[in-house]
Amino acid sequence: MPSYExxxxxxxxxxxxxxxxxxxxxxxxxxxxxxxxxxxxxGFRAMPYKTSSHSLVHREANYFVFKIxxxxxxxxxxxxxxxxxVDIIRQRVYKIPDKADQTCTLEQELLPPAYREExxxxxxxxxxxxxxFTYKFKYNSGLDYYPFQK
Amino acid sequence: MxxxxxxxxxxxxxxxxxxxxxxxxxxxxxxxxxxxxxAPVEIENPYKKEKPQCxxxxxxxxxxxxxxxxxxxxxxxYTGRIYGRHITGLCKAKQALVESEIRKAQNCAYLPxxxxxxxxxxxxxxxxxxxxxxxxxF
Numbered sequence: 544m545p546s547y548e549x550x551x552x553x554x555x556x557x558x559x560x561x562x563x564x565x566x567x568x569x570x571x572x573x574x575x576x577x578x579x580x581x582x583x584x585x586g587f588r589a590m591p592y593k594t595s596s597h598s599l600v601h602r603e604a605n606y607f608v609f610k611i612x613x614x615x616x617x618x619x620x621x622x623x624x625x626x627x628x629v630d631i632i633r634q635r636v637y638k639i640p641d642k643a644d645q646t647c648t649l650e651q652e653l654l655p656p657a658y659r660e661e662x663x664x665x666x667x668x669x670x671x672x673x674x675x676f677t678y679k680f681k682y683n684s685g686l687d688y689y690p691f692q693k
Numbered sequence: 694m695x696x697x698x699x700x701x702x703x704x705x706x707x708x709x710x711x712x713x714x715x716x717x718x719x720x721x722x723x724x725x726x727x728x729x730x731x732a733p734v735e736i737e738n739p740y741k742k743e744k745p746q747c748x749x750x751x752x753x754x755x756x757x758x759x760x761x762x763x764x765x766x767x768x769x770x771y772t773g774r775i776y777g778r779h780i781t782g783l784c785k786a787k788q789a790l791v792e793s794e795i796r797k798a799q800n801c802a803y804l805p806x807x808x809x810x811x812x813x814x815x816x817x818x819x820x821x822x823x824x825x826x827x828x829x830x831f
Binding site for chain 1: 744745746747750751758759782783784785786787797800801802803804805806810826
């Protein structure tokens with residue numbers, strides 16, 4: 544099962560109700576055979592922009608991030624279920640990216656253009672193509688008429 | 694007596710050594726190179742410049758959409774626009790990652806689209822937008 548991050552914005556509500564909402568959200572995951580690795584509470588704060596959902600305008604939200612492992616097919620199902628939940632203002636699901644251990648290529652990027660590999664590739668590509676600025680039609684093409692509009 | 698003996702031996706030996714070397718020089722085209730302590734040794738270039746690295750690679754930071762305070766440092770305080778690679782001085786991979794994470798954060802309502810959070814305006818500047826590496830288009 545791949546790992547996902549479920550970023551949820553819940554509407555402003557008192558603590559006991561928030562608790563029941565979180566349990567409801569969690570049970571939806573468990574019912575589809577998923578597991579929760581971690582729940583992060585990013586706090587209750589003002590949203591950077593007002594958001595309307597379920598015919599209510601929200602300017603503040605409880606921010607939560609669930610780290611879950613679930614089947615890929617279940618994700619769309621979960622999203623659909625959460626979209627019907629009136630306590631959820633907004634929800635986003637992101638796949639946790641793989642750890643890519645790459646080295647910094649800034650040194651090559653700061654070289655003068657002629658020494659950069661991508662520029663050299665472009666020059667090679669340009670050589671293999673017809674330059675339409677300097678190309679001149681040759682009249683010895685075997686045709687007894689000029690094929691283009693004059 | 695013993696001192697005198699060693700002295701004479703030394704003088705004789707040094708004399709013969711010189712003679713040997715001179716004979717070698719005169720007769721053979723390839724002189725035998727003696728291993729000496731002060732011979733030049735192979736070392737790495739001590740004047741080689743340090744490899745330039747972007748600030749995120751140097752500090753080994755992977756930008757994350759939840760760390761929106763860091764991401765907001767790559768945004769213009771006036772328009773919320775993401776600064777380009779010629780201003781931020783990041784390597785290509787990190788710049789692409791920063792841009793995608795800012796988009797994610799904006800989508801998750803962690804970051805505003807058209808301005809920068811007032812609380813983050815006095816954060817330390819990682820780069821100077823007025824002095825880009827390559828000149829602006831505008």
